[in-house]
Amino acid sequence: MTGLNGGDPTGDHNAKNAKPPHRPSRIFPVMWRHSRQLEADVQRWQEAGWVTPDGAKAIAEELRAQTPAFRLPAVLAILGAVLLGFAAMSFVAANWQEMPKIARLGLLGAALWGFYGLAGWLFSRNLEAFAHAAILGGVGMFGAAIMLIAQMYHIEGRPPDAVLLWCAGAVLAGILLRSNPSLVLAMLLAGLWSGWETSITEHVHWPFLIAWALISLGFVWHKWHPGMHVSALAISIFVVLLGYLLNEGHAHGLVLIIGLAVATVGILITTLYAIPALIEPARTSFGYAIAVSYAALFALQFIEDPTTNTLIATAVGTLALLIGAIILALRTDNRGALWVAYTAFSIEVMGLYFKSVGTLLGSSVFFLTAGIVVIALAYVAYRLHLSAQVQGRA
Missing domain, CATH: 1.20.58 (Methane Monooxygenase Hydroxylase; Chain G, domain 1)
Known part of the structure; x- marks a missing residue:
């Protein structure tokens, strides 16, 4: 093993007992650190003689192994899922009146569960970015189903309640399927719901805090830093x-x-x-x-x-x-x-x-x-x- 303070990697006694300087304001779990900042810290520690060159090299390799090298496919997949959701909603809206009710319900259900089934298949193939995009598409279809079913059966009520129901579906999908993009969408929907209620009542919408806390707990449970x-x-x-x-x-x-x-x-x-x-x-x-x-x-x-x-x-x-x-x-x-x-x-x-x-x-x-x-x-x-x-x- 490599040692601190330039110790012998074969196990020198002084190297084993060497203690790094006490810097409590700089030390916290690696899971919360940005990889680039940590790499800079390791380089500084090596220059100061606290970490051997072999140890610094091993840490850098570990960081590169844990950090995705290319995230563009994930971004494009999510954007593609959003576009597919809008395409589906536009197609259904254009042909909605010409379709019988049973066909409408069947189409909505098939599209909804089709997205979730596709997500499961993508997860089994270790294509997590595309799987999360499929989950996001399913959540989008769930929201479209709420709106279109309410229109089809002339369900009356407060429009913000439909957004709240959509938000609840996004929260469940995000937590049960461990999908962080769905939780982000849920937070956006919670903000839309709260803002809509505030515009109607012209008062503070305190229930938003409950939705915010539940979604935030989901981020904490997933240990997702951007959340x-x-x-x-x-x-x-x-x-x-x-x-x-x-x-x-x-x-x-x-x-x-x-x-x-x-x-x-x-x-x-x-x-x-x-x-x-x-x-x-x-x-x-x-x-x-x-x-x-x-x-x-x-x-x-x-x-x-x-x-x-x-x-x-x-x-x-x-x-x-x-x-x-x-x-x-x-x-x-x-x-x-x-x-x-x-x-x-x-x-x-x-x-x-x-x-x-x-x-x-x-x-x-x-x-x-x-x-x-x-x-x-x-x-x-x-x-x-x-x-x-x-x-x-x-």
Whole structure:
């Protein structure tokens, strides 16, 4: 076996007992790491002498074996399934009135179970990407069947309920058949259902949280990392909309509190407690929490009608928050959060420029103040960097 610290691969005693440096903020399960980032880390560890060249080579080969080399067929297969679903629905709709009811039901049932049967056959051939595309086609046919049967038998009711039933079918297919694309479709349908209900009632649609939790549990059960982003994006949109639906559309302060609370929890987990199983979810949550917080701050500054003094205070606080998020993202190597903070900072600066032109605030005065704040924060960040270097040498 290869050893650490350049030890003898044949089993040197010191190599066996060598301990890697304690870096809790960097270590978490491989299943949550992006392969490219891990390869970069391995190369850095090799240069530092923590991993032997043979060990680094073995790790790289293992990563390449676990990572699909070409994902374009999967994407094209799913797109093809979507197109076939639309083609089937268009054909049926064009000839619907000319067909007897029994033929209509038979056609819908045959198409539905045909897709699922095809998925089973593709799974048996180890063609998982194409099998998931077939499952997605079956879920699409299930939705078409709901709509067409309701039309055929003149079933009346709330239109969003049909979307909810479609969503339930997608959830069952995703969980029972372990199909992540079906769970993604289910999350989209849950959002459509909730948005439709909200547009009808003009109130917050709290049942969405139940659907969101069930679908998110499906992603967790499948241990599918992209599903974490799907769930985080869905709940972030829901939270941001709370600011426009609660308190007559003036609940952005509540949204800001929620975003900052989630960001704080993410910081504590990734920097202080370093719980391995929670580090990557916390890193992801931190980025989305920054986006939610800035969405609330943007509304408070540019959608609400603040006074000049309130605008100045909120703008300075927003810039300080975003720069702090950039510093934390750099220190924890959180690229997603870093891009969110950079994007928000750019939007903030442009928004303030157009907001301040021609007003009492004065663009030159504001940017002078903001520049001083940024330079001061840069000095603080520099001192923190020097302090970290001194601690690393100790």
